[in-house]
Amino acid sequence: MPKTMFEKIWEAHEVKENLIYIDLHLVHEVTSPQAFEGLRMSGRKLRRPDKTVATADHNVPTDGTPTAALIKDALSRKQVETLEKNAADFGVPVYSLGSETQGIVHVIGPELGLTQPGMTIVCGDSHTSTHGAFGALAFGIGTSEVEHVMATQTLVQNKPKTMRINYSGTLGEGVTSKDLILATIGKLGTSGMTGYVVEYAGEAIEALTMEQRMTICNMTIEGGGKAGMIAPDETTFEYMRGKPGVPADFDAAVERWRDLPTDEGATFDTEVEIDATAISPMVTWGTTPGMVIQVTDTVPDPEKMDSPADREAAERALQYMGLEAGTPMEEIRPERVFIGSCTNSRISDLREAAGAIKGRKVADSVRAMVVPGSALVKAQAEEEGLDRIFEEAGFEWRGAGCSMCLGMNPDILIEGERCASTSNRNFEGRQGKGGRTHLVSPTMATAAAIEGHFVDIRNWS
Amino acid sequence: MEPISTIEGEVAFLDRSDVDTDQIIPKQFLKRVERTGYGEFLFYDWMRDGEIELEPHPILVSGRNFGSGSSREHAVWALHQFGFQAVIAPSFSDIFYSNSTKNGFLPIVLPEEECRAIATAGAAKIDLESQTVSWDGGEASFDIDREIKRRLLGGLDDIALTLQSEDEIEAFEAGPGGTYGPVTTAL
């Protein structure tokens, strides 16, 4: 019987009914301390340290602080030091602050070659869906499940439903994979994928690079999906080749991975068709990722919405965002720009953003920062001179971490500040209490930094 | 985990959809390394601004897509430690739903109309065994996975249950399944 890629991976990992084996457990400092403590209290071991890896990303300052002991914020310091101690106690490799391979957990997995096709990957973080771009089954879990994986290397799971989104045609000039996923969430809603593992497929997806694919799978959770996946292909294998963690006999592994893609004739619980050629550069206007429109549109009018729940949510969102219905998106003026996060902080994102600068300067009204996703991305960017391009244009160039994606470190918005951000969540207060976030692609963020307002990147030279 | 059988009492109503876990427990409270002490920070920004008022009743009712966003289990700890024992909404995010069930905190999916009726009634009784919610003027039954229900009713420890399958896990690891993926300690 023809099978979907998801079914193949699921079946290969069933220890028994509803118990699946986990090949890689990624750990970070925020969602793990209580799990390690749980192991200690029950006298349990961490079953497979060799399938576990930890990094410090959510809390770390990006100002060049070299080690955990020097983090100024006492609670952040304690959390990162606790991670280091827990990792040492339980034998887990850890890339903490100061390590040359430290970085956002969803950036370092792929970059170290730990993320591979056909694997099951979990992490106490909802954006674990990112790793699905390699044809892995990867999803976020809570802290109780983190402890469960630590103790048993398995997870109790009901088999999720499957959805395939087929994108016909290819993306237009200036339109990125960030726009593709934002447009998809705009169409399906923030719970449109709830309960589903989503496979992104079609010509538009096949044409993308690995880093662009990661951006799409990353934001699956913003559509409510459990996991996002993309079939591995030559693009995948070429990206992985030579990375430290990949199998020693790489070519043999590639042969195995070629069997993973969904079989012709396999069925999904739901199929969705989207015309990729019709997608434009997108900007969010509200406080959920589903509140998103084309940059050429105007702020929507709640009065014109059908359902009372939508109307109410839109009214509250507009009030929070300080926006008036009918305002052209291109007239909205962010004071802050953030290029970073597990959605858009990889080397190609930074290359695209730097490439759009072309000798121009950040507008006087804007404070802009670039936060590379990992120490390796940072080093690579500096080798290519991207840091100088950013700094000469007036962007701040920071150390690696989650940074202003969630503002657990000192990088935050202040009340009322408006930010063009390449991250994934525009929730109220996400980047700082009272902060107003507009989600965009890296090039759209760069253009907004330079012009001082949103622009349609397609007409911007 | 404490076993659940019935939950009865007054209802708090948070009439919003897409309530995300960043609101339920803002990031500044995620720096703690303990599992307790989150209740007082529940909906910190909204409560502090007086934007919402919530009493620590046994039952919370809210709008669709409750618990969306970040996987932080701290959100469930905060709701539970504040005093809620169950939350009723038209839909939940997958991770929030799962996190709830691991903490003896009962998430119940009911259609929006019934959620509103329960909120209006102001008090309700939840019976997990019979999978019903009853209130003055109405009753509704809800779905729950049989295995999740068994674990909630018994207050069972997931890890202990899984470790009963130790032999199967070992057998799996000894087979081809044990060879997938990198050896992180070898990097």
Ligand code: SF4
């Ligand atoms: S960059 Fe943002 S979304 Fe990604 S893992 Fe860090 S905090 Fe989460």
